[in-house]
Amino acid sequence: MAANTFGTALRLTSFGESHGRAVGGILDGFPAGVKIDFEFLQSEMQRRRPGQSKLATSRNESDEVEFLSGIYEGTSTGSPIAFMVNNKDVKSSDYEHLKDTFRPSHADFTYQEKYGVRDHRGGGRSSARETLARVVGGALAKMMLRHYNIEITAYVSSIGTIDMSPKNAWPDKQDIEQSLVRCPDNAASEKMIELIEQTRESGDTLGGVVSCYITGIKPGLGEPVFDKLHADLGKAMLSINAVKGFDYGSGFRAARMKGSEHNDQFVKTGQHIATKTNYSGGIQGGISNGETIYFRVAFKPVATLMSDQQSVDQQGNETTIIGKGRHDVCVVPRAVPIVEAMAALVLADQLLRQRMNQL
C-alpha cells in the first residue's frame, strides 16, 4: 500500500525513479479557471535545479516540464493535470559499483528489506529527483494562491554551524534569491559559501535549516483535530528527503518559556482582531488566526561523501565505498523552493477544504 499521493482535496500523486524513463505526477482536484503561468513554472524549476551555481553539482538537467492533460487554451479545466520531466542525463553506469552495496544513511538497505527488489541506480525512487514533481505541483498551487494574495517565502537560516543573525522583519524574496545560498543576511551568506568550499575540499558535506513564512492567510484554515494546519505542514516538510525536524512559531523554544511570556494577547487593529505578539506562529488550535505563519525545517548533511566509507553489501560482506561522482556538498539552498512548494500544496488543499465547513 505505497502512498505516493499527498493531500486531501488537492492531491499530488508523484512517480518516477532517478534513472528511469521520467519523473512526474498528476495534480488532481485543481480548480477550473486558473490561468497557467508557464514562465513562472519554469523559473521555479530553475530554482530547484542542480548546477545553478558553482556551489552545486555539475549535473546538467534541463528539466523541461511537459504537460499531458488538464490545461486547455492556457487555463486549468478541472481535469487532472498530468506532467512529466524526461530523465535525459542518465549515467546509470556511475552506480554499477553500488548495485549490491548499502550506502550509509541512504535508503538502499531499507528499500531492499521493504520490497525484496530495488532499482539501485541513483537511489531509484528515493532520489531527490522525485522532488521535481513537488516543485511542479507547488508552482501550480502558488498560481491558485495568488488569487487569495497568499505569499510563501522560504530562505536558508543556517548552514552547518553558521547562523543568520536575527532580524526584526521578514526578509524580502529579492534579498534571498540574490544570495548564492539563499540566505538574506549578507555576512552570513558569505561565511556559508566559504564553509561550503572548505567542506568540499575535505570531501565532506553539510546540513542546515530552512525557514519559511507565509502571509495573506485569512483566519479559519486548518482542521481542528488531526489535520491541524501545522500538522499538515509538518508532515509535508518531514516528507522531504533529508529532513530531520520541524517546528513552527516559537517551536522548540516554547518548551522553555512561561505561559505569561508565550501567550499572544488579542487586540483590535482597525476592523480586525489581531495578536500583539505571534509566538503562535499564526496558528491556534490547528487553525490559522490571520497572523504570519512561520516554521523551520532541519536538514541533515548530505549522505553521499567524496571520501571513502566502510559499509556492507547485500550478503553482509564488508566493502569500501569509494567517494566519487557528482554530488552536492550542501543541498539546503536547493531545498528552499521545495519547502515553498510543499507549503503551497498544504495551503491550497486547506483553502479548498475550508469551503465545506459552513452551510
Added chain:
Amino acid sequence: MAANTFGTALRLTSFGESHGRAVGGILDGFPAGVKIDFEFLQSEMQRRRPGQSKLATSRNESDEVEFLSGIYEGTSTGSPIAFMVNNKDVKSSDYEHLKDTFRPSHADFTYQEKYGVRDHRGGGRSSARETLARVVGGALAKMMLRHYNIEITAYVSSIGTIDMSPKNAWPDKQDIEQSLVRCPDNAASEKMIELIEQTRESGDTLGGVVSCYITGIKPGLGEPVFDKLHADLGKAMLSINAVKGFDYGSGFRAARMKGSEHNDQFVKTGQHIATKTNYSGGIQGGISNGETIYFRVAFKPVATLMSDQQSVDQQGNETTIIGKGRHDVCVVPRAVPIVEAMAALVLADQLLRQRMNQL
C-alpha cells in the same frame, strides 16, 4: 471537510467536546483475533488522567471506557471498535464568563472564524479531553503491537529550563513511571517538581519536551515518499494539543553536523545488518532499518493562566480574563501516554500497510 480520522489502514475517528455528552471514537481496521486487555487499557487511562498527583489539576474524572462494539468474548472481531467515556464532571458554568471572550493562545477565536458558531464550554472540541480517544485507540494498538514485540516508551526530558542529564542507555519504564513528572532522572525530576510548585504560586505555567523511543521494529516499515515513517510520526505528534515541534534521530542537531560524523556505518551483527551509530533514529529514506526509533516532541506552556490577562470579546471590545478554575501548571507529564498512544497508532497502521508491498 473536517478531518477527525487518523490513519490509513488502521483508522481512529474521534468525537466529543469537553462539556458535551461524551467523548470517544471508532477504531476501524483493527484485525480480528486480538485479545483485549481491559486492565491494561484502564491503566493507560489512569496515566493520562488529571488529578493523578498533587501536581495536577484537581478535576475528578473517572474516565471509565465503555466499549460499544467490535469485541466478542474478549477478542476483537475485525468489526469497528466503538468506545465512549461519559463527561461526568461537567461544570459548564465555570465557562459562562468566557462565552464571548477569546482567551489568548487558545482556539476560541479561530473556531469562531472557521465555523461561525462554537461550543465555548471548556474549549469544546479543542479541549485536551479529546485525547482520551487517542489513549484508548493507542492502548488497543499497543495490544496488537505486543504480538510483534514492539515496545514504545516515552518520558519527560525537560520541563521549562530544567533538562534531564544525558544518559548512555534508554530509560526503563519503571524509572519513568515512579517519577511524579515522568522524568527518569531523579535529580532533574526533583528540580522539575520544585519548578512546577514555584510556577503554580506565581499563577504561571510551563512547557517541556517529551522524548520517546521504540524498540522491536523490523526493517521495512514506512512508505517511501509522502508517508515516510517519521513524517507520519511527526504529523501524529504535531496533532496533539500544545505541540510546537518534532524532530527524530539527530533532529535539529543534524543541521550542524558534517556528513562524515552523521553517517551511520552498516555492520554485520550476527545474522543481521545493523548500524554502528544511530543518528538516523532507526529510519532511513522514510523506512525503518531495525535500529531503535527515537524522537522528541516540544510542548508550549499551558495557555490558561491563574493570573489575569487582557483580551477582546467577539465584538472586539477589550476585556479582562480573570485567572480562576482548575488547571494544570504543566501538562507535559500527562502528555507522555498520549505521545505513546499516537506512536502506537502510527506503527500499527504501518505494520498493516507493510503486508501489501510484496506479491
Added chain:
Amino acid sequence: MAANTFGTALRLTSFGESHGRAVGGILDGFPAGVKIDFEFLQSEMQRRRPGQSKLATSRNESDEVEFLSGIYEGTSTGSPIAFMVNNKDVKSSDYEHLKDTFRPSHADFTYQEKYGVRDHRGGGRSSARETLARVVGGALAKMMLRHYNIEITAYVSSIGTIDMSPKNAWPDKQDIEQSLVRCPDNAASEKMIELIEQTRESGDTLGGVVSCYITGIKPGLGEPVFDKLHADLGKAMLSINAVKGFDYGSGFRAARMKGSEHNDQFVKTGQHIATKTNYSGGIQGGISNGETIYFRVAFKPVATLMSDQQSVDQQGNETTIIGKGRHDVCVVPRAVPIVEAMAALVLADQLLRQRMNQL
C-alpha cells in the same frame, strides 16, 4: 482494512452488532450552522423500525437516538456528530442454536472465513440493524439538503411478482406513506399485502424493487470519471443488505433501445436549458443535468425462512435449521427510508465536493 466509512467530504462511519451494546456512528464533515430537527429524525427512525405494522416483525425496538457530540444549542457546530442507539431487546439465546451453523444465503460462512472469528448473535455486524446508522446519517443529510430544496422520495414499485402500474407522474410522499407497503398504487398495494400474508403462512419470504426519484438538483453535481453521481448512488444502494441490482434512468431497458429513441434532446425552457425526455435519469457523463434523477434498487427475498432448511456447521457436518424466531416476510417496505438515507448521504457529499471545482 475494514471499511466502515462511507463518503468523501461527508463521511459516515458506522459501528455496532445486532446483539452488542449499541449501534451508531459518527458523521464527520457535516457543515456548521444546520439546525437539527430532532422530530424529523425520530420520524425517519420510525419509518425504518420493525413492528410498525401488522406486516412486519414483532420485535419491539424503541430505537431512540442519543447524540453524543457535534450539536450545540440545537445547531451543528462543524465537529463530528456521534450518535448511538442502545440494543435493548436482546435475546441472544434465540441464536444459541445457530452458533456453529451457517445459515443459507446469510453472511455466517463468509464472516467465519474472513475473520476466523465471529459474533454469531443475530448476524452480528451483518445484521440489518446496522442500517440504523445510515438512517440517522441520512436524516442529518436531508436537513442539510433542505437548504438547497433537494427532495428525495423512494417507494416500493414491486413485491415478488406484483408490480405497480406505470404512472405519468412521480408519486407523492403522502400516497406512499399511507400504504402499508409504501406502494403509492392502491390496487397494487392491496395485492402486495395479500401476497405477503399468503407467503407468511407458507413460511416463505419475498423480495421486491424500491424506486427513488430526486428533485431540486442543480446541474453540476457528480465527479466525471470514477465518482460519477450514478456510480456513487449505485455503490450506496448495493451496500444495503439484500440488494442485488441497481439501474438509473432508462436502466437495463436502455440496452434494448436505439440511440435515436434514447437521446434526450436539449431545449430552452425559460431561462434554463432542459431536456425534452429524460432517459438519462438526470445524469449525463456522471454529472447532474438538472432534470429529475431516478433509479431502481432490487432486493432479494429475506434469507431467514420460517420453514426448516438443510445446511452444514463449521465442521462441515450436515444440520437442519429449524424455522423459528421473529422475522419479516418482506423487508422491502422498510428499505424505503434506507434507500432515501443513502441517496441523501451521496447528494450531500457531492454538494460539498462541488464547492471545490472552480476557482
Added chain:
Amino acid sequence: MAANTFGTALRLTSFGESHGRAVGGILDGFPAGVKIDFEFLQSEMQRRRPGQSKLATSRNESDEVEFLSGIYEGTSTGSPIAFMVNNKDVKSSDYEHLKDTFRPSHADFTYQEKYGVRDHRGGGRSSARETLARVVGGALAKMMLRHYNIEITAYVSSIGTIDMSPKNAWPDKQDIEQSLVRCPDNAASEKMIELIEQTRESGDTLGGVVSCYITGIKPGLGEPVFDKLHADLGKAMLSINAVKGFDYGSGFRAARMKGSEHNDQFVKTGQHIATKTNYSGGIQGGISNGETIYFRVAFKPVATLMSDQQSVDQQGNETTIIGKGRHDVCVVPRAVPIVEAMAALVLADQLLRQRMNQL
C-alpha cells in the same frame, strides 16, 4: 475535488483528454515482484482498440503504452507505475462545429455547468479514450491475479433486442474472442452482426449487455458494510462510460423469487464447504464465498448518431447537429475488456485489503 483515483489499497489515477497530449495513469500500491507481461498488455490494448474489425470505427489508434516508472528489469518494484499513450490521430477540427453546442445525451452541457470551462474536442475528459488507462491498470492487475489463479471472463450477452441463448456452462474465452461481437453463441453473434450493419445504414446506434464471471476467488474477499465486494464491482462498472445498470448473481430477477427458491444450500464438497445453487453470485454479506462470481452490465446506445439531431448551443439558441465523423454503431463488444479490467482492479484491491483483517 475531482476524483480521478479508483481503489483503496491498489489505486489507479487516470488522466488525459481525447484530443490532449496523451492519456494515461499511475497505478500505486502494486506489489513488488510481479513479472510484467508486456505482450499480454499489448493484447489487452488490442482488444479495446477501435478499428479492430469492419464493425468498429475506422479511427487508427496505435495505442502503444509507454511505461515511465515502477518497473525495473521487467519486474514491478513496489513504486508507482506510471504509463501513457500518446494521442496521435488528433483531428480536433472534426469537433470545431461542436465548440458551442451541447450534443444530446453527451457530457457537454454538464461539464460546462460544472467547471464553467471545457475542452470540447472529442468530448475532452468524458471521452471513452479515458478507458485506455483502465485497460492498462486492469492488465497489470490481471498479472497479479494470475498468482492466485483468479480468472475474469466477460462477454456480450445481448445487443439491442438480440439475446444470447441461456447456456448450462460459462463460456470459454476462445469462443468469445472468435466472435466479432464477443458473443460466444454463434447464432446470436451472427444476428447481432446483422443488426449492427442494418443499424449503421439507418444512421442509428445500439446498446447491449456485457456479462462477466470470475473463478478462483477464495472465500473472504470484500468488506462487510460499505465496501461490499459487489458494491465495489457495481461502482467500478457504473463508472464506465454509457453504463446504465448493474446486477450480480440472481440480480433483478431475485426480486421476483421466493426465499425458499433463492437460498443457496451449503454442502460439503471434498474438503470445502460449497453451495448447491449459486443465486448469491459467489458473494454473501458482501464477502466472497468461493463460488463463481457473476454479474451483468447494461450499456445504453451510443449517443453520437450519423443522422441529424436538434439541440441548443451555450446561449440556448436552437441548432442542428449534423451526423458525421467516425463513430461506432455499438461499443458493447469493445466494452468487454474494460469490464474485465475494472473487475480485475477491484479484485486485486480487495485481495490486498484482505491481508489486513486478521492478526
